[in-house]
Amino acid sequence: MTTDSSDRTEHTVLVTYATARGSTAEIAESIGKRLRDNGSHVRVASVSEDLDPMLFEAVVLGSAIHNGAFLPEFTEYTERHRLALRLRPAWLFSVGMGPALRGPLGFPLRHYTPPAVAAVGRKMCALGYQPFAGVLRRPDDARTRIIVRLLGCRFGDLRDWQAIAVWADTITVWIDTRLPSTLFPARQESERSS
């Protein structure tokens, strides 16, 4: 934990991510900003920085999905820090097409979690898992384009910033209510008497 100049306590949170083309990094930055605005002390970093989750009081981590799995460097990070992730309250997010699927073929698949993604959440004992829609570039090959269209998915920036902010707020509620209060005794005393 840290304290700012007014002795206000700030819980320390790591937001770490893996991205191939940048959309997941922007989602991680947005989650970090929201948690910061809500009063936490936040570090946003790529998994390539390999920050130790034990140095923070809570961890939010996420990756783009490619071919039904998290990016390899992300899965490797969760393996390397498996014990620390179990010891810290940790939340997992993915970035892919899922929440953007529509229509008779796409809708039933909206809530499908690829087994490789579910396995990461299970192993790290994530307190929550949230899939977000990402940025879907128009594929070069016609076959993939047709499949994506059949699943009712548009191409372009499909990110739902409001859903991302709401999810970050639920994490703040957990942090504020479950992590131990770290107020200095003197301040607690003055607050009791006011």
Ligand SMILES: Cc1cc2nc3c(=O)[nH]c(=O)nc-3n(C[C@H](O)[C@H](O)[C@H](O)COP(=O)(O)O)c2cc1C
């Ligand atoms: C090669 C490739 C494979 C992908 N495979 C999947 C997939 O299996 N499931 C899915 O939901 N999205 C898939 N996507 C969509 C990406 O997850 C989506 O574009 C995401 O926003 C990429 O995040 P990034 O910009 O951080 O790399 C794939 C994209 C690419 C380029």
